[in-house]
Amino acid sequence: MNSVSTRNAVYVGSFDPPTLGHFDIISRGSRLFQRLTVGIGINPDKRPLFSPEERVDLVKQIASGLPNVDVVCFEGLTVNFAKARDAAVLLRGVRTVSDIELEFTMALTNHVLTPELETVFLMASEKYSHISSSLIKQIAQMGQDQAATSLRDFVPPCVIQPLLEKVRRPKTS
Ligand code: ADP
Numbered sequence: 001m002n003s004v005s006t007r008n009a010v011y012v013g014s015f016d017p018p019t020l021g022h023f024d025i026i027s028r029g030s031r032l033f034q035r036l037t038v039g040i041g042i043n044p045d046k047r048p049l050f051s052p053e054e055r056v057d058l059v060k061q062i063a064s065g066l067p068n069v070d071v072v073c074f075e076g077l078t079v080n081f082a083k084a085r086d087a088a089v090l091l092r093g094v095r096t097v098s099d100i101e102l103e104f105t106m107a108l109t110n111h112v113l114t115p116e117l118e119t120v121f122l123m124a125s126e127k128y129s130h131i132s133s134s135l136i137k138q139i140a141q142m143g144q145d146q147a148a149t150s151l152r153d154f155v156p157p158c159v160i161q162p163l164l165e166k167v168r169r170p171k172t173s
Contacts (some may be wrong), residue, residue: 003117004033005026005034005087005088005131006088006089006118007033007034007035007069008033008034008036008037008085008087008088008089009029009033009035009036009037009080009085009087009088009089009090009091009095009120010036010038010039010078010082010085010087010090010091010150011025011026011033011036011037011038011039011088011090011091011092012040012041012074012078012081012090013039013040013041014040014041014043014048014055014128014133014163015038015040015055015058015059015073016048016049016050016055016132016133017049017050017055017058017133017136017137017154017155018055018058018059018062018133018135018155018156018159019128019131019136019154019155019159019160020128020131020153020155020156021093021095021108021124021128021129021131021132021134022059022062022093022155023058023062023063023156024040024093024124024128025091025093025122026059026062026066026069027063028122029091029122030063030066030068031071032091033068033089033091034068034090035068035069035070035087036068036070036073036091037069037070037071037085037087037098038059038063038069038071038072039072039073039074039078039081039085040055040056040059040071040072040074040077041074041075041078042073042074044068044084049137049163049166049167050162052073054162055073056071056072056073058158058159058162059071061141061156062156062158062159062160067151067168076124077113077135077173078090078110079110079113079114082114082117083114083117088116088117088118089117089118089119089120089147090107090110090117090118090121091120091122091143092120092121093120093121093123093124094120094121094122094123094124095124095129095130095131095132096129096149102135103121104127106119107112107119109172118136129170131140131154134164135146135154135168136151136154136155137163139151139154140163140164140166140167141167144164144168147164147167148160148164151163151164
């Protein structure tokens with residue numbers, strides 16, 4: 001018997017930026033598990049728009065009404081992060097068949113690394129299944145006024161201004 005708890009789950013990702021689709025998974029996950037930790041992955045191979053600290057801050061704002069949700073950033077393997085958070089469940093969201101292909105490979109790999117960690121998938125809600133962080137970055141590059149209006153359908157309100165700022169002055173580090 002392992003010591004990690006099935007009442008605790010981690011939901012990991014880039015969240016660059018966090019979207020309404022991410023928030024939907026976070027709020028549904030918070031109802032399924034006693035404690036849900038959102039893990040913002042630090043990936044040295046990617047050049048994110050937002051720093052890990054900025055993403056933590058944005059997700060904290062988004063999840064501020066959900067008392068059983070923690071938000072932290074982490075480096076290294078997801079399986080080690082889950083263990084550190086005493087979580088037996090890795091929560092993921094799936095939108096499309098192509099998501100499933102990637103997620104399946106990842107879940108199998110994680111299962112080999114840590115058999116006691118179960119991956120649980122939530123299907124994206126119909127109204128958010130088209131939303132991705134990369135698409136949002138493209139929308140943000142439209143004219144500022146048009147982007148500000150359009151983004152309301154894709155990201156929580158607190159993300160809009162920081163995102164428009166970033167696109168205006170892309171991060172150099
Ligand atoms: P990653 O780099 O791990 O793909 P993302 O931030 O893009 O990080 O996604 C994190 C998790 O959220 C993944 O499980 C992804 O499938 C899920 N996800 C992303 N967008 C949505 C959405 N619109 N609806 C539901 N789940 C989503």
